[in-house]
Amino acid sequence: MSDPMHNSHRRLLLQAIAASWMLSVSKIGFATSVQIVAIRVWPASTYTRITLESNLPLKYRQFTLSKPDRIVVDIEDVHLNEVLREMTRQVQATDPHLKQVRIGQFNKKTVRIVLELKQLSHPQLFTLKPIAKFHHRLVVDLYPTVGDTATKDDPLLALLEDYNKGHLERTLPTKAPSAGKAGRDRPIIIVLDPGHGGEDPGASGKNKTCEKDVVLQIARRLRALIRRESNMRVHMTRDEDVFIPLKVRVAKARKLRADLFVSIHADAVTNREAKGSSVFALSAKGATSTAAYLLAQTQNEADQIGGISKSGDRYLDHTIIDLLQTATINDSLKFGKEVLSRISKINKLHKNRVEQAGFAVLKAPDIPSILVETAFISNLEEEKKLRSRHFQQQIAKAVFAGIKAYFS
Template sequence: MPRKTPFRTKSVENHAASPVSHKRRTFLGAGATLLLSVLTPLPVQAARIVAVRVWPAEDYTRVTLENDSNLKVSHFLVKDPERLVVDIDGIELNPTLKELVAKIQPNDPYIKQVRVGQNRPNVVRLVFDLKEAINPQVFTLEPVAGYQHRLVFDLYPVNPPDPIAALIAKSQTKEGVPDGKPLPLETKPEAKPAETKTAKTEPAEPAPQLTRMITIALDPGHGGEDPGAIGRGGSREKDVVLAIAKRLKAKIEEQPNMRAMMTRDADFFVPLHVRVQKARKVQSDLFVSIHADAWVEPTARGASVFTLSEKGASSTAARWLANKENAADLIGGVNIKTHDKQLASVLLDLSTTAQINDSLKLGKAVLREIGGINRLHKANVEQAGFAVLKAPDIPSILIETAFISNPEEEAKLTDENYQEQMANAILTGIRKYFAKNPPLAKNRMT
């Protein structure tokens, strides 16, 4: 029986004599190092704030922290004085986050100032000193479009402004325009826009007598975190459509029998269903959503008017556009936990054939006038499933004023003269719609 060789843990002679043993030890040593690295937890890299933005508005103030990973956050309110305290885990204070202090403006409706500090290791504390009691909504958004992860604070007032009271106050400032008195729709002659191939000459309609004030909801698309389409020259859809809507509002309020409500009057985000809610709260007679189109090719051009469809889109392009506009909530940032899904589903289901028929009449009247100042992309009113047009009881249209993706039309959209012409054309179309379709009496609070 052969004698067993004892196992040697260290042997200089054996090491020198056996290259194989040396390689084996080297391999085993590397394996042990690899195993140790697997079993030893790697240090957690702190999240990094890459941008801070503040969007103050009368409706609410939004504060957005954009970061490179999802954040864990807790918050609570403190009274006397009013404060919102927010603790963010997993981050260190960096220069970008410190910029938040300077972004709070003196005219912010709800925030006096914000204090930012390292509360403890890996925890940053934000303290918002408030001007009044607020209901905060704090939520996160997944990466979308050009944004990384976003942490959002929406500060809503406990006592929000009453939109109907605001409209009544504005109406009462008009001299000699008490509600309920008959007023002629056509109060002064207007220059007729130049005829185009799509325009039709029609006999003048007799001016109807209106027995109440007409309320028109103007809806400038996008806003806040959602810039909308961006032209090659850097123009943003949210800016040009707000400018057009403000001009149109001023012209509407020059009419003794009309007043306007804007779903947004500044650069802030309004969810699609909230735009519809706002119009219904003031019992609007019409809803006019204003946009600037975009396409993958810069050659696309022309203005368009859209209404809702019960049976699907009237064209592939209309369906594509509706899907793009309906994605505004994802980009602008909706708090899914508080989104009123039941109300949204009701609005989706209750749109009536009568509402769509009235919307088509309004759309045709406006399209004809727009054709007098700009080439039309399509000669007819198109239809698709735009979420913002789904108020069941308000004739609603969506106007694409021009293609911001077309350099020539981008220049028009930023030109004050074109904005003025577009506002005039829309108003003329609205007036001609009412000349043929006088508004019915409503049980109004005004």
């Protein structure tokens, strides 16, 4: 005859084991289900970017339809949720490329997204691995067909198309600066690069100030000052809230045969007490400090660049580019010192010398280039400064004075 107490303990033990097993299965099942956690639609004059962010990599296939022009994207092993439905509400009437989005559960395991276009586009789809605060991403870029007029007015459209075809370097001039002495025989050509943009907001302050917004405002103020000079011409890598790959920013400067390249940013660290302005130039052999190295890594996450493209004889190219870039870095350091000395008059310096790091956006081998960290957006006092028109104008004037001093 069985012992009732023994049977009771046995039942409890079995129930506990079963509950534990069900819990582990549930956790595994939850962890392996694909979830869309964020959707972003960023329209701009150059192209529209759609980003789907997920906890796991997305499997997808695409095809196009005509009359009307549509791009269809099927995403596998995903179920329609409120986040995905939000995409239909993010499309703006002013979007020059995207007319509307339709989305639905095509079958039990597939969500179908239909992008109806306003104009013929070259869609580029690719995935990005998690970095910083981003999860896995599926990116859909809608580029307009490049026409002669658009290419003539702004080389960015053609460069973006070349970038996505994988032959950006082959379309660039072999020598960036134009012939003649800059400022005397021809205008000085300056390219301003407001950092980040679009779905890449850069750093943010405690009061929700976005780096991408304040650096664009500073760049516009600096552009206005340069435009007043009869012997200078100025261009910007972006003049709106749009993401431009780092490689394309450098390529645009080289396409325009720039004499100077100025990238504008706002610093951020976990220590909110850190403050001050900094100026960086490229380091061919790595960073001059741990902080500079970490900062370069952060900036480079937006779009990785594997160094300078080389062709022809490997050893000859290496020697020539090394000599050319060494001379360019020396000029960048001279330029950086002029800017830093003038910024020191309006704001505390984080470091009293021009630092060097492997910033991807400074890697044009033949254009003196600097990166200006205007202030620490992570510091409450300097975040307030960065939002003010007065400080933005002061920074613009300081960089402008550095430009004039460098050429004089």
